[in-house]
Amino acid sequence: MRLNLTVNGKLYETDEVWEGESLLHTLRERLGLPGSKNACEQGECGSCTVYLDDVPVCSCMVAAGQAEGCSVRTVEGLADGERLDTVQQSFLDAGAVQCGFCTPGLLVQAHDLIERNPEPTDAEIRESLAGNLCRCTGYEKIMDAVRLAAQRKAVS
Amino acid sequence: MDFIRAASLDDALAIKAQRPDITPIAGGTDLMVGINFDHTRPSGLLDLTSVPELAEWSESSGVIRLGAGVPYARIISELGEHLPGLAMAARTVASPQIRNRGTVGGNLATASPSGDAHPALLACGAEVELASVRGTRRMPVAEFFTSVKRNAAEPDELVTAVHLARATGPQQFAKVGTRNAMVISVCAFSVALHPERAEVGTGFGSAAPTPRRAADAEEFLSGELTSRGMWDDPRPLPDTVITRFGELVAAAAAPIDDVRGTASYRRHALGVLARRTAGWTWDEYLTGRQTCA
Amino acid sequence: MSAHVNAPSRTSQDLSESITGGVGESPSRPDGNLKVRGDYAYSSDLGAEDMLWGATLRSPHPYARITGIDVGPALAHPGVYAVLTHEDVPGDNRYGLKIVDQPVLAEDVVRFRGEPVALVAADDPETARRALELIAVDYQVLEPVTDPKRAAHDPALPKLHPDSGCENNLVRYQPIVRGRQDVRADVVVSGTYTLGMQDQAFLGPESGLAIPAEDGGVEVFLATQDLHSDRKQTARALGLPPDKVRMTMSGVGGAFGGREDLSIQAHVCMLAMHTGKPVKMVYNREESFYGHVHRHPAEMYFEHGATRDGELVYVKARMYFDGGAYASKTPVVVGNATTLGTGPYEVPNVDIAGWGVYTNNPPCGAMRGLGAVQPAFAYEAQMDKLARALDMDPVELRQRNAVEQGSVLHTGQQLDYPAPVGELLERARKLPMPPERDPAAEPDIRDLPGGAANTTHGEDIARGVGYAAIIKNVSYAEGADDYSTARASLQAVGGEAVAMVHTAAAEVGQGLVTVQQQIARTELGVERVNIHPNDTSVGEAGSSSASRQTYITGGAVKAACEAVRETLFERAAAKLGHTPPDLAVVDGKLVSDSHGVLADVVEILGDEVIECTREYHHRPTYPLDPETGQSELVHVQHAFSVHRAVVDVDTQLGLVKVVALDCVQDVGKAVNPDAIVGQIQGGATQGMGLAVMEEIQVSDGLIRNPSFTDYLIPTILDTPPMKVDILERGDPHAPYGVRGVGEPPTISAGPAVLAAIRAATGLDLTHAPAGPDHITGTAG
Numbered sequence A: 001m002r003l004n005l006t007v008n009g010k011l012y013e014t015d016e017v018w019e020g021e022s023l024l025h026t027l028r029e030r031l032g033l034p035g036s037k038n039a040c041e042q043g044e045c046g047s048c049t050v051y052l053d054d055v056p057v058c059s060c061m062v063a064a065g066q067a068e069g070c071s072v073r074t075v076e077g078l079a080d081g082e083r084l085d086t087v088q089q090s091f092l093d094a095g096a097v098q099c100g101f102c103t104p105g106l107l108v109q110a111h112d113l114i115e116r117n118p119e120p121t122d123a124e125i126r127e128s129l130a131g132n133l134c135r136c137t138g139y140e141k142i143m144d145a146v147r148l149a150a151q152r153k154a155v156s
Numbered sequence B: 001m002d003f004i005r006a007a008s009l010d011d012a013l014a015i016k017a018q019r020p021d022i023t024p025i026a027g028g029t030d031l032m033v034g035i036n037f038d039h040t041r042p043s044g045l046l047d048l049t050s051v052p053e054l055a056e057w058s059e060s061s062g063v064i065r066l067g068a069g070v071p072y073a074r075i076i077s078e079l080g081e082h083l084p085g086l087a088m089a090a091r092t093v094a095s096p097q098i099r100n101r102g103t104v105g106g107n108l109a110t111a112s113p114s115g116d117a118h119p120a121l122l123a124c125g126a127e128v129e130l131a132s133v134r135g136t137r138r139m140p141v142a143e144f145f146t147s148v149k150r151n152a153a154e155p156d157e158l159v160t161a162v163h164l165a166r167a168t169g170p171q172q173f174a175k176v177g178t179r180n181a182m183v184i185s186v187c188a189f190s191v192a193l194h195p196e197r198a199e200v201g202t203g204f205g206s207a208a209p210t211p212r213r214a215a216d217a218e219e220f221l222s223g224e225l226t227s228r229g230m231w232d233d234p235r236p237l238p239d240t241v242i243t244r245f246g247e248l249v250a251a252a253a254a255p256i257d258d259v260r261g262t263a264s265y266r267r268h269a270l271g272v273l274a275r276r277t278a279g280w281t282w283d284e285y286l287t288g289r290q291t292c293a
Numbered sequence C: 001m002s003a004h005v006n007a008p009s010r011t012s013q014d015l016s017e018s019i020t021g022g023v024g025e026s027p028s029r030p031d032g033n034l035k036v037r038g039d040y041a042y043s044s045d046l047g048a049e050d051m052l053w054g055a056t057l058r059s060p061h062p063y064a065r066i067t068g069i070d071v072g073p074a075l076a077h078p079g080v081y082a083v084l085t086h087e088d089v090p091g092d093n094r095y096g097l098k099i100v101d102q103p104v105l106a107e108d109v110v111r112f113r114g115e116p117v118a119l120v121a122a123d124d125p126e127t128a129r130r131a132l133e134l135i136a137v138d139y140q141v142l143e144p145v146t147d148p149k150r151a152a153h154d155p156a157l158p159k160l161h162p163d164s165g166c167e168n169n170l171v172r173y174q175p176i177v178r179g180r181q182d183v184r185a186d187v188v189v190s191g192t193y194t195l196g197m198q199d200q201a202f203l204g205p206e207s208g209l210a211i212p213a214e215d216g217g218v219e220v221f222l223a224t225q226d227l228h229s230d231r232k233q234t235a236r237a238l239g240l241p242p243d244k245v246r247m248t249m250s251g252v253g254g255a256f257g258g259r260e261d262l263s264i265q266a267h268v269c270m271l272a273m274h275t276g277k278p279v280k281m282v283y284n285r286e287e288s289f290y291g292h293v294h295r296h297p298a299e300m301y302f303e304h305g306a307t308r309d310g311e312l313v314y315v316k317a318r319m320y321f322d323g324g325a326y327a328s329k330t331p332v333v334v335g336n337a338t339t340l341g342t343g344p345y346e347v348p349n350v351d352i353a354g355w356g357v358y359t360n361n362p363p364c365g366a367m368r369g370l371g372a373v374q375p376a377f378a379y380e381a382q383m384d385k386l387a388r389a390l391d392m393d394p395v396e397l398r399q400r401n402a403v404e405q406g407s408v409l410h411t412g413q414q415l416d417y418p419a420p421v422g423e424l425l426e427r428a429r430k431l432p433m434p435p436e437r438d439p440a441a442e443p444d445i446r447d448l449p450g451g452a453a454n455t456t457h458g459e460d461i462a463r464g465v466g467y468a469a470i471i472k473n474v475s476y477a478e479g480a481d482d483y484s485t486a487r488a489s490l491q492a493v494g495g496e497a498v499a500m501v502h503t504a505a506a507e508v509g510q511g512l513v514t515v516q517q518q519i520a521r522t523e524l525g526v527e528r529v530n531i532h533p534n535d536t537s538v539g540e541a542g543s544s545s546a547s548r549q550t551y552i553t554g555g556a557v558k559a560a561c562e563a564v565r566e567t568l569f570e571r572a573a574a575k576l577g578h579t580p581p582d583l584a585v586v587d588g589k590l591v592s593d594s595h596g597v598l599a600d601v602v603e604i605l606g607d608e609v610i611e612c613t614r615e616y617h618h619r620p621t622y623p624l625d626p627e628t629g630q631s632e633l634v635h636v637q638h639a640f641s642v643h644r645a646v647v648d649v650d651t652q653l654g655l656v657k658v659v660a661l662d663c664v665q666d667v668g669k670a671v672n673p674d675a676i677v678g679q680i681q682g683g684a685t686q687g688m689g690l691a692v693m694e695e696i697q698v699s700d701g702l703i704r705n706p707s708f709t710d711y712l713i714p715t716i717l718d719t720p721p722m723k724v725d726i727l728e729r730g731d732p733h734a735p736y737g738v739r740g741v742g743e744p745p746t747i748s749a750g751p752a753v754l755a756a757i758r759a760a761t762g763l764d765l766t767h768a769p770a771g772p773d774h775i776t777g778t779a780g
């Protein structure tokens, strides 16, 4: 089937989308946007998290056709050209990235958290990132990164 | 496989009438797992996220009509006070990303014994609204679950809403999982006090082929409260009453051993949850405090 | 080849980006920018024009004879380009890390549920899946061998590898005996401990892209822990000389041992070579559970004898490790478990034996803490039990028996480097405790067992504290020639000296790229260091495992850089006439204390490139005597860590909230302190997972929970704040004094958590993970 959607501000029209395929598959394999990751494809890990019409979702759980006419923002759309988003920079600075497979999804989810809740408590950070598995870091530096990003966004 | 986006409820019902085999998709958080892992290949998908009527809720004379397509995240943020039990249950579903998509309609249609909305809906005495081109009907949620992952909807019907009274007393929901977040329940329990009718509602999940009420426990507790005159003159609940309530809930269960837990653990844990949540609701009733999700 | 490859861009440290930091500092990762942008190319992100998708048909039975395979209907399916079986394996249909016992595609028998039987290449993944369904395989189902103890001892069971020459289904038996065998002790404690099968659960699924090359060879882009090992095994299967199989590392989404064995490698190459087209394979999460080895489950009997004042007199242990259908790392698991089985303690009299066996259970192999994780659960439980029996403080008991430099282990090896176990314990004990729960305060349910699921508001919560001290070997052991190769170069680019380091050592997330840059900066005194992509055009590096790469590949990079520096100094001497003996390179300049700045490195280099390749071998180790387990030096180095866990347990529901998980570890030299903290916290979380929730449940040879829905790993809500205290007691034998870091915390965290749960509940808890049913006595 044919699909029209906007991703990171750019309009895409793509043909031959299989009706059963996930938005994640479409992004990665048809639109050349493999930044969102495919760690489980069962909604459990959050590595595929994208904004769908400004709401973070697991793109592996969205049928591609459901995104028709929607606006999607992926990890590739967080930075402003050369300038990293504060959340991205904070993940780098806090050492929250090891293998980095969880990172794209975490960045989108943390970005949304700070947009909605500029001063999250630790418990709030943990609850809101509970759907993003990371197997490398033990999450401590991810906590640091989110706290740092919130602080930085508050002063900027 | 084909993919159809329903433009309106009428449109969706017409398609479903024509093609009863077509599979509706709402949040996709149950269905897509099956498709991604090749466990299911529907003949077609009918997208309900484009149906505005399903994504609304409204209240009239103390009854909330909750559209089948309202995602959990909105139940938590918009209905925490009206439907505290359901909102608490919603908060325990999966992760924020899944709660942004997943719906009560999908939970009901899947009719899994582990669906977290179900105990809360049972405890509140909710009704499921089913619609087809033939018309609309309502049935008590307890009758909706027919067997493991089976429900009472006809092939041409969609779940369009649930109806449930705005809370008139305290409600609680608690769920045991083997992880502190993001976990399918090993067992779950919900209790609601309905002081206006002097009744107690319950529901439990993952401890029988379908979600169930613990009717004997409900009767016992409401009977105790009534006979002791405690609805009007609330005093601390005697331990013996709470203990007996827990035993009756556990006795209502018919659990099995599976990868998530043993039958005996489930029965045991359900009793613990029943005792604790009954204590909390009664405590709230006593003090007038309310818990929100 | 016209194919356009989204080649992995792991090298492209942006040249305009200034990253400083030598050994001992914590510069940020050169690949971090790409990773946070989503631009880092993992092995599942690759694509090529005209590419096909590969898929694998796997055995549904744990043990069966194959009596026929019909690929006709699958091959006739539109969009299918190839359907391959064992008959199509061009080379030798056998592979394996050391013991070559595993078919690339099953021949007449399948030995585990999930064993690859046939392959498909098709236009798209969905077509490939439909084609798999059309392959008809006739199986004659056999009774699986599933009990590891019987597999070791019962000659009546079928031999799963009749050609292996091993007794029964035994892969390795190793005893270690030392001291007197007839001693008695004042106090004796014993127990049988079992450990479930753990999964590495790396997030990046097995995947890769193979592109047939014009010379009859193949280019492979993949994620692995050891390129050369993969190449050797793949080339053998393809019947090609190794240089025709050119492997390049793509981004690796975690590894933890799960990428030491082959998964897609030989398969994707076979499909590419057969079809003449690029082929991509990506496992989904379910297939991943069948597609890689797991941690060996174990059953371990331990007996500890001590004097009344707490001195260990003897340890006796019997350990069984289920290796599943193929050998993989089973021999090493037995070697590590037996040589490390007494823990970091001095024991005069030892009688330990380990058995590793073949069964029809899922194959087990490498996972972080290989062979050391299992006994640690047992010996640390025993130490606590002994402390209780002696009415002694558990930390004090451990300190009393802790090894130190000069101690002789039960293999006869003397520790000729620091072994500050007593100090680690002392420091762990002194770390600040998390605040006590205030029963009067309204709790945030997220801080309680059960988390947001609202199971307790503070009822029935008991707190417990537990300690664990562990020992782990670093690098390959028992006589293996363990080495790595590095190529380093120096040249002037745009008026600045730029170094390049090239190794085959796998960056799997641990930060080896950063460490290589740091070493080059320190040795060459230049700021800009590029890391060449890992590939097979440079010599072997060995695996990113056994906590060895900073030591071994770090050693090779250091040696190569030193050689480059020597050459630079020679050139300088030639150019400048003479140079002082205390010549050094600092900030791109040749300097000496006596003469100040002598020249710019750039001037000395001119247009020339200095390039040197060096191997680094660690000092030789020696095998264990097969009967006594004695060895002069079985391990090149040991590493030690201590964890202290604090837990809250809902004693009625058996739910656990780990409140704190603090670690003290000796790292020899902290090459990159921040990265080390990250390794320790990540490793500890995996250990904690094994203690409380992670288990691949296997019954009758079948995995019952091959998904992230039911194989649970800790979320951020399960994971506590983790303090890390790093000690640097340099190992004089190792480059910069480093000591392997990656594995010890995984080993010590789990036993500490279990100890804390035992302390909170008073239960014995002999199985890891300890689930709610164990804690409430309803395991059934």
Ligand SMILES: Cc1cc2nc3c(=O)[nH]c(=O)nc-3n(C[C@H](O)[C@H](O)[C@H](O)COP(=O)(O)OP(=O)(O)OC[C@H]3O[C@@H](n4cnc5c(N)ncnc54)[C@H](O)[C@@H]3O)c2cc1C
Binding pocket: A042, A043, A044, A061, B023, B024, B025, B026, B027, B028, B029, B030, B031, B032, B033, B048, B068, B069, B092, B093, B094, B095, B098, B101, B102, B103, B104, B105, B106, B107, B108, B109, B110, B114, B115, B116, B117, B157, B158, B159, B160, B182, B183, B184, B185
């Ligand atoms: C990672 C993960 C974790 C999860 N954790 C939980 C959890 O903790 N608790 C829990 O209860 N569930 C959990 N689930 C399951 C799922 O999220 C819920 O069941 C959810 O409510 C499903 O809603 P949905 O809108 O996404 O359903 P969909 O996937 O869109 O649909 C599910 C089924 O319902 C049918 N359907 C949907 N809407 C209608 C309708 N209006 N009328 C008729 N049929 C309809 C569909 O055809 C399909 O068969 C989890 C899922 C994932 C992926």
Ligand code: FES
Binding pocket: A037, A038, A039, A040, A041, A042, A043, A044, A045, A046, A047, A048, A049, A058, A059, A060, A061
């Ligand atoms: S890939 Fe979507 S949640 Fe894991």
Ligand code: FES
Binding pocket: A096, A097, A098, A099, A100, A101, A102, A103, A133, A134, A135, A136, A137, C203, C253, C254, C509
């Ligand atoms: S950094 Fe590897 S999974 Fe998070």
